[in-house]
Every structure is written in structure tokens, then in C-alpha cells.
Amino acid sequence: MDIKDIKKPKMSIKRRVQVFVIAAILIYLYYVAFTMTDLTYRGSSLSPLNVFERLFIGPFTDEVALSKIPEYIMYMVETVAIAYAGTLIAAVLAIPFGFLSASNMSKVSYIGKAILNGIRAFPEIMLAIIFVAAVGMGPYAGVLAIGIHSIGMLGKLYAEVIESIDMKVIEALKANGANPIQVMWFGVIPQVIPSFSSYAIYRYEIDVRSSTILGVVGAGGIGAPLILASLQRKWEEVGMMLIVIIVVVTIIDLISGKIRAKIV
Template sequence: MLRLIEGASLKSAVPWRERFFTWQRVLVVALAVVVYWRSAVDCELSPLTLIQGTPHLVDIVSRMLPPNFSIMGSLIRPTLETVEMAIWGTTLAVIIAIPLGVLAAQNVSPHPILYTLSRLILNALRAISEMVFALIFVAAVGLGPFPGVLAVAIHSAGQLGKFYAEAIENIDRGPVEALEATGAHKIQTLVFAVVPQIVPEFITYTLYRWEVNVRAATVLGLVGAGGIGFELLTSMRLFQYQDTSAILLVILLTVSIVDFLSSRIRSAII
């Protein structure tokens, strides 16, 4: 008799739980709809405005054709400058990010205060975009590629530091515990048990960030940080749209080459 009562109560409880989770899903969907609708209103999303602006877009594109390939020779130096900005920015970012990433990894950080402080620094560097850093450094050190390098380095350090910290936190604890059992101190454990596990991920994250930094460096020229972005801004300000299309093609080609080289380096090393 007791089993029958328990079975009946269990059966009556199942539909209630199903109804509860159904209503929970409905509330989540309703909240998502409200958020998206409110965001669309605040962002003034309007398909009609886009349709009305299509003739202007077509006019600009028609002015960009055909590209002015006669300026290609003058774009070699700015393009190389952009790639060099990305190379040095990424290199400096790695130098900054490695110690911060180690301190921000909970399983190897020597003290909770250093862990928290490193996390805060990485969050701050990551929260501010390269463009803002470029504006600050342009005001501090003047126009040219150097403020672009600094902007790329500082922002990328925040990104890479987070990736490095997560890679360290996800290591296999077996080799670490084995070395600790033999009496190895923390530096020995870090060098012989942690480093071999994280090197492949570090290389992957660094190469990926280099690809991103090449794209970022092309934009930093818009605020006076040199590179091909400055040429792009100049051509647009002078309404030389055929020059603009040629510059865009060079940027596309450069990014494609960098992506190809990055994938080849990654496959050769890892």
C-alpha cells in the first residue's frame, strides 16, 4: 500500500516539474526577446534605412572601380610597416603576458594577492581596445608606427595573458604531483612539469594573436599610428575611392598571406 502511495505521489510530481521547466524555458525565451528588441531599438536598427541607403552604397562602390593599381608601388612600405607593427606588438605582448599569465594561473600562482592583482591587470588591458590605446600613445609619443606598436602590445598582453593562464590551469596534474613527491621546488616543477605541457598551446595562441594584430594594425593608422591604415584614411578623406579599393585589396592580400604563414608555422612546430 505504501509503495502505491509513493508511486502515485511520484507520478503527480513529474508533470509539475515538467511544467516548471517549461515555464522556465518560456521565461528565458521571453527575456531574450525583450533584450534583443530593446537592443534593436537603442541601436536604431532599421531595414528601411538600409534599403534607402543602398543607392549611396552602390554609388561609392561604383566610384571605387576599377582599382587604381598604379599606386601599388607606393603601398609596399606602408604594408611592411603594418606587418612590422604586428610583429613587434605581438613580441612585446608575449614578454608582458608570460609573467602575468603565470601569476594569474590559480594552480601555480605563489600567493592569492598576486593572483587577484594579475587577473585585474589582465582584465584592464583586455577591456580597453587597441584604438583607445593608440589614441593615448599618439598623444604621448606623437604620430607614427611606434604608438601603434605600443597599443597592439598592451592590448594583446591582456588577451594572451588570459589564454596563457587558462592553459596553465588546464594542465595534467600527474607530472606536477610526481615532481612534488620527489621534493622538487616550485621553479623546478614549473620548468619540467608545466612548461612542456603548455608550449604547444602558447605557440598556437601567440600565432593566432599575431594574425589578429595584423588586422588591428591596419586600423590603427586611422588614428595616426602609421601603416597602411593611414593611407586608407587619406584616400577616403580625399575621395580617391579608386585608391581606396586598391588599398583594400592590398590589405586583403596581406591578411591572407599572414594567415597562410601562420598556419604553416603552426603545423611545422606543433
């Protein structure tokens, strides 16, 4: 039989009406978006080339930016410390949530997964705004925001690791009369610890990047001086801070990558 002889199924009238209605709605939404949105630019009079030059060349020639390198490094150290404290809290507290969410370890895993989904629904910046209002401006709010959000992410990853363990080891221990504590200590923990450690280190890399933004809302770190300098059009200082962030994040990525390679 020739391929041309095969008749294509015709689209029903109901289906055509649905497609037409959806297309009409999308066209209307695009029309409203482009006609009612103010697209005029009220930024700096500098050209993009000038801004780029001041961002990446100016920091090496501007005396003010060069003189503030130690200050920016200290801000970045604070950012790294915020990420470390938040990740450490999350790496520990996410373990019980991981076991609660694992279907092969918990009979109410749906409750654990619902809790983790609820935690992950709030981004770090939103949590930082809440904690700044609750505990005041400073690194403490940033640590809480990073820690709580990371619990949701690490808890989900931990649960997936626990669900993928070799259950034959658990069954063998139970068959030999091991109690629940012995099963957990000798059967589960040795299988999950390498992956737990690897995920925690990888999450730390992500939290370092996230914590650079939390300073924008007063949660400590390099984010506050970065946004302040950008609002004041001090592009040389912005560029220097970006260089410091790039160097530190790159070093952390290289170190954590080697550590994770040895663990896994």
C-alpha cells in the same frame, strides 16, 4: 497521463507586472531611438553599384592607383612590422601575467585576472589615441597600443593553458626532490610552450588586422592613407589599398596556419 492534463504553472501577478514594465521601457526606448535619430543620408551622389565598381574594378584600370602600389605595399609592410613588434612584446610580457592568473600556480590569481581584465577593457584604438597623445604620431604609438592590449588577451589564454596542465607531472618531480626551478623547467614549461607559441602566432594574425585601423588616429601603417582616400572619395585608391590588405592578410593567415598546425 496525457500531456494535455499537465497544468502549466501560472505566472504570478508580480511577475506579470515586471514583464509589462520591462516591455513598456523597451517600447519607449525604441520609440525615442527612431523618432529622435536623424536617419537622413548625406553621402556621395554615386549609386552603390558605381562605388562598388570603382572599388574593385577601378584599381586595375586607374593609372594613379596602379602607380601607387609600391607606396601602399610599404605602408602595409609598416603595418605588419607594427603588429609583429607589438605581438612579440605581448608574447613575452604576458607569461608572468599568465602564471600570476593561473589558480594552480598562484595563491593570488584573482589579482592577476583583475589586471588582465582591466587591460582588455581598453580596445586598441583607444590605447592608440592615448599613446599618440603621449609619445607622438607614428609606429611607436601603434606598437605600444597593440602590445599592451595583446598582453591582456594572451595573458588570459596563457593562464587557461597553465591551469590545464597535468599536475601529476609536477607532483612526481616534487616527490623526487626537485626544487621549484627544476619543477618549472622540466614540468611546466614543456607542457605550455606549444600552446603558448600557437596562441602567440594566432594573436599575430589578429594584430595585423587591428594595426590596419590604428593608422586612422596617427599610429602608423596603412590606416591613415586609407581613411584619407576614402574621405576624398578616391575609391580607386581605396580599392587598391583594400586589395593589398586582403592579399597580405591572406598570405599571413596561410603561413601562420601551417606553422600552428606543426606546433600543435
